[in-house]
Structure formats: structure tokens, C-alpha cells
Amino acid sequence: xxxxxxxxxxxxVQKGGISIINCAYENTAFDYFPWYQQFxxxxxxxxxxxxxxxxxxxxxxxxISFNKSAKQFSLHIMDSQPGDSAxxxxxxxxxxxxxxxxxxxxxxxxVKA
Amino acid sequence: xxxxxxxxxxxxxxxxxxxxxECRSLDFQATTMFWYRQFPKQSLMLMATSNEGSKATYxxxxxxxxxxxxxxxxxxxxxxxxxAHPEDSSFYICSAQSGIGEQFFGPGTxxxxx
Numbered sequence: 001x002x003x004x005x006x007x008x009x010x011x012x013v014q015k016g017g018i019s020i021i022n023c024a025y026e027n028t029a030f031d032y033f034p035w036y037q038q039f040x041x042x043x044x045x046x047x048x049x050x051x052x053x054x055x056x057x058x059x060x061x062x063x064i065s066f067n068k069s070a071k072q073f074s075l076h077i078m079d080s081q082p083g084d085s086a087x088x089x090x091x092x093x094x095x096x097x098x099x100x101x102x103x104x105x106x107x108x109x110x111v112k113a
Numbered sequence: 114x115x116x117x118x119x120x121x122x123x124x125x126x127x128x129x130x131x132x133x134x135e136c137r138s139l140d141f142q143a144t145t146m147f148w149y150r151q152f153p154k155q156s157l158m159l160m161a162t163s164n165e166g167s168k169a170t171y172x173x174x175x176x177x178x179x180x181x182x183x184x185x186x187x188x189x190x191x192x193x194x195x196x197a198h199p200e201d202s203s204f205y206i207c208s209a210q211s212g213i214g215e216q217f218f219g220p221g222t223x224x225x226x227x
Contacts, residue, residue: 032214043119043206043218044157089156095214101147105156 002027004092006104013111019077021107023090026071030092034101035064035075038087047088048075080111115141117209119219126197127227134192134222136207142187143209147216148180151204163190197226 005024013019023033031052036044050057050064050073057064063076077084087108093101116139126132136146144165149157161182162170169182179201181193190209194201202225208216 034215036218041204041221041223043117043208043221046215046217049215093214093216100159100162101216103156108154 002102004090004102004104006090006107008107009105010108011110013080013109015080015082015111015113017080017111019075019080019084019109019111021075021088021090021109022072023074023092023104024070024072025092025102027092027094028071029094030102031095032093033064033066033073034091034093035062036089036091036103038089038106044089077109080109082111082113085109085111115209115211115215115217117207117217117219119207119222121222122220123223123225125225125227128198129196131193131195132197132224134194134205134207134224136190136192136209136219138188138209138217141209141211143211144187145210146184146190147208147210148182148190148192149206149208151206151221153204157206160192194224197224199226202226 034049035047038044061078066073090104120135146163148160163184184190206221208218
């Protein structure tokens, strides 16, 4: 019930294409859903986040779509660039009880030039 | 934006020695910090939750006597790997939590135990 399932495990996209990464959760108590970007040898960086009262959030080329009834959320990267090549983690947390964050397994994105 | 630093960024030590890693929130106060361990090509594994002024809460399977955590102030938490062994070699990452629940991660520390 505490898991966050992320797919695909890896993704190859042409430059300019759309990268889509999906996540699903079970625990309806989760109320904060961030996405993190991690480059090799670096710590994760917060990319964009959404709360369950919103169905979509867009920041630049990055968009989160959130489907509360299906308990799914996804990250869309528009006009993907080689510099977007990184590992992306979805996560879910509960704002009470210590804000413990559960991470997905990660998606390794490679954008071909 | 919120900045979290870690020191050192990498460390090599001999088996049996202890290593201390510092995590600092540079521009905000963090009542809660988290310590993670990450193996190559894997996700982050939460080791413990560190609250300022109180004992850390360790995840199941994490030896609290081996991984000592101290959260002495609102901007500093330390992780000490005691009597390190080669299997402790890993990438250790801390994060600091803002007042509204956002987590900001440090750049990580690569520990290699010979």
C-alpha cells in the first residue's frame, strides 16, 4: 500500500519528442506528488510537484497530469532535449506524520540528438 | 531556491574506520532531515528520519548503532558510518524538508570503503 509504481524503467526519445513517464499509487492518504530529476553522481533535484486537488500543472516544458480517481500521475516532457537525459523519480508523500516520501523505482531517460 | 549541501562529496576510507558526513540546509531551517542510500541504477532507500533535538527514526533493517545520526541544529544533520566495511560503500544522500513539506536534496556523498 505504500508503494509507488513507476514505468517505464527506461525510455529513449528523439530530440524534440515527448517523454512520458507514469506512476501509480495505492495509498489515498498521499497528498503531495513531486517529481525529481537526477544526473549521474548528483543528488535528486525537485523538478515539479502537484497536490491532489489539481489535475494538471505545467512549468515550462514539464507537465504533471494527475488522475485522482485512477490513483495515477504522469510527467510529460515536451520538446525533449539531450540535456534532459537523466533519471526521473516520481514520489508520493503525506503531509502529516513526518512527511515520509515514497519514491518510485526511477526511469532512465535518454534523448537522442 | 532552497540549497542543501553535503560534505564531503566523496570519501575513501579503510575498513574498520568511521566516517562522518555532514548535511546542511543553507538558506532555510529544517526541522526534519532525511538520510538515503542509493545503489547504482537504483532508487533512493530511506535510511532514517532525523528531527532536530530528538533521536532519529530508523527504517526497518537499518542498524542504528552502525549509522549514527545527529541533528544538532535546524540547519545541520550528520551521519556517521561506524566501523565501515566494503559493503557500506554506497552513495549517501541527505534531504532537508521545508515548512510546507518540500524536500530538497543534497548533492550526495560517495563513500568507498577499502
